[in-house]
Amino acid sequence: MYITKKKSKDIDVSKGSSGGDGDEDEELLSNSKTKNVYPPIETFWFPPSTVEATMDAPKGRGLGSKLLHPLRLRRSSRGSLKRAMEEKHDPKDEEAVDKLREMLFLEGQLPTKFNDYHTLLRFLRMRDFDTTAAKDMFLKFIKWREDFRTDAISKGFKFEEKEEVKKWYPHGYHGVDKYGRPIYIERLGMVDLNKLLQVTTLERFVKYHVYEQEKTLSIRYPSCSIEAKKHIASTTTILDVGGAGVSNFSKPARYLFTEIQKIDSNYYPETLNQLFIVNAGSGFKILWKALRAFLDARTLAKIHVLGNNFVPELREIIDPSNLPNFLGGNCCCSEYGGCLSSDRGPWNNPTILAMVQVLSSADETYDNEEESGLASEDARLDNRKIEAFEGALAEAKKKIEALETALEDTKLILKDLTQHIEDLRT
Numbered sequence: 252m253y254i255t256k257k258k259s260k261d262i263d264v265s266k267g268s269s270g271g272d273g274d275e276d277e278e279l280l281s282n283s284k285t286k287n288v289y290p291p292i293e294t295f296w297f298p299p300s301t302v303e304a305t306m307d308a309p310k311g312r313g314l315g316s317k318l319l320h321p322l323r324l325r326r327s328s329r330g331s332l333k334r335a336m337e338e339k340h341d342p343k344d345e346e347a348v349d350k351l352r353e354m355l356f357l358e359g360q361l362p363t364k365f366n367d368y369h370t371l372l373r374f375l376r377m378r379d380f381d382t383t384a385a386k387d388m389f390l391k392f393i394k395w396r397e398d399f400r401t402d403a404i405s406k407g408f409k410f411e412e413k414e415e416v417k418k419w420y421p422h423g424y425h426g427v428d429k430y431g432r433p434i435y436i437e438r439l440g441m442v443d444l445n446k447l448l449q450v451t452t453l454e455r456f457v458k459y460h461v462y463e464q465e466k467t468l469s470i471r472y473p474s475c476s477i478e479a480k481k482h483i484a485s486t487t488t489i490l491d492v493g494g495a496g497v498s499n500f501s502k503p504a505r506y507l508f509t510e511i512q513k514i515d516s517n518y519y520p521e522t523l524n525q526l527f528i529v530n531a532g533s534g535f536k537i538l539w540k541a542l543r544a545f546l547d548a549r550t551l552a553k554i555h556v557l558g559n560n561f562v563p564e565l566r567e568i569i570d571p572s573n574l575p576n577f578l579g580g581n582c583c584c585s586e587y588g589g590c591l592s593s594d595r596g597p598w599n600n601p602t603i604l605a606m607v608q609v610l611s612s613a614d615e616t617y618d619n620e621e622e623s624g625l626a627s628e629d630a631r632l633d634n635r636k637i638e639a640f641e642g643a644l645a646e647a648k649k650k651i652e653a654l655e656t657a658l659e660d661t662k663l664i665l666k667d668l669t670q671h672i673e674d675l676r677t
Contacts, residue, residue: 287379287549292369292484292521340368347375351382355389362393369484377520377549392518404458405465412451413459414592419447423591424471426573426582428487431479432524433471433596434573435486440494440530444504453503457510464519471598473607478597485524487568489578493530497538512545525568526554529561529578 340348348371355361371389378384396402410416417423421438428434447456467486475483500508515522531539543551557564562579574580575590587593597603 289376289521291524292372292376344372344375347380347382348372351375351385351389354382354386360386360390365389365393369482373521377516388517388520395518399461401461401465404462405469408458408462410451410455410459410462412455415450416447416456416459417592419443419450421591423594424467425575425584425590425593425595426569427475427478427596428524428569428573430524430568431475431481431483432485432487433467433475433483433598434569435488436491436575436578436591437489438491438493438577438591439499440492442495442499442504444499444501444507448503453507453510456507457514460511461514464515464522467522468519469611470604470607471596473610474596474598474600474603477603477606478600485522487524488526489565490526490528491530491578492528492535492538493532494534495538496534497541500538500541508542509545516547516550523550523553526550527561527565528554528556529565531556531558 345368348368351371351374352361352366355366371385374385374389374392375382378388420442422436424433424435426434451459472483528535528539539556546554555564565574565578569580571579571581574582576583577590582590582595584590584593584595587595598607
């Protein structure tokens with residue numbers, strides 16, 4: 252498990268043609284606490300073809316790697332999406348995941364869903380591998396999903412105003428970077444919040460954001476993994492802030508920003524690969540001082556604030572065919588009314604999407620089987636507890652009866668002793 256120490260002041264700030272004072276840029280990005288920054292979560296994944304057959308059986312010595320390893324990962328004869336995305340891991344990371352899984356299990360809090368390797372690893376990384384802190388964060392995540400009804404949102408939420416919303420808040424997924432990660436783009440300088448709130452509400456927009464996050468986890472990442480033939484579990488994000496300034500950070504905007512940031516940090520941790528803020532002029536730098544206060548140090552360490560000459564840096568990690576023309580790429584998606592309306596990516600390939608759906612169905616089946624298996628095991632455990640209790644109760648009754656007999660004998664002895672004392676007195 253490779254760890255680097257990195258301060259947020261190390262964030263790349265490119266002045267570009269907008270000019271600006273380099274010392275001022277450093278000051279904008281300094282004054283954050285040092286935080287462990289880990290390599291991309293995909294780093295220690297090996298495709299199934301490179302994994303020896305003996306990997307089918309968990310080799311860990313502890314309870315977490317044997318008893319607690321999800322049942323679907325112990326069924327080597329069957330295929331599933333999560334198994335296809337699992338396989339070999341970094342040994343130290345795997346040991347930490349097993350420890351967290353064991354802790355959750357022993358406390359009776361290990362869910363049949365979301366107990367896979369990469370989900371647990373995300374929470375461990377977010378809490379610097381402090382198992383107790385990761386466990387607390389994970390349980391808050393489970394509670395939030397119940398309270399927010401996230402599963403219902405991911406399956407049935409309808410955002411009919413989506414196209415109208417995109418007119419006043421241009422955003423969307425578009426293609427993949429050179430590694431294979433999905434690219435998410437927002438044009439914050441073009442946001443008109445007043446008109447946005449005429450077509451939707453802040454609450455519905457937050458639900459829409461959660462819906463899209465769920466789609467990314469369940470469809471976009473698996474589709475990108477199949478296309479790239481390697482594990483994909485994070486997103487490359489570009490924020491075009493050309494024209495953005497203090498006026499864009501109104502009270503409703505602050506609410507929306509903080510609510511989304513809270514949800515992403517607490518419930519979808521470690522899903523950001525890199526964030527490129529482009530067209531950052533002097534107006535944005537004033538706004539940035541306020542925005543960065545809401546971001547944790549680990550997120551700040553993934554941010555690159557760039558000026559107007561951002562194209563060369565973007566092209567280092569993204570092929571021009573996957574960059575919209577307004578970001579220096581070759582794509583315009585005219586048939587969709589613009590790149591941000593296209594949702595272009597492997598997740599729209601019918602063949603890949605069919606594979607994801609089949610594998611996801613297999614996962615649901617395994618989750619149900621695992622839940623049934625655990626329920627049966629719980630029932631057997633309850634029966635053993637009842638039998639043990641009944642045995643202990645019978646044994647206690649015998650002891651009580653013996654004590655009652657001894658008490659009666661003691662009473663007789665005391666009675667005889669009292670009579671003897673009375674005789675001596677007379």
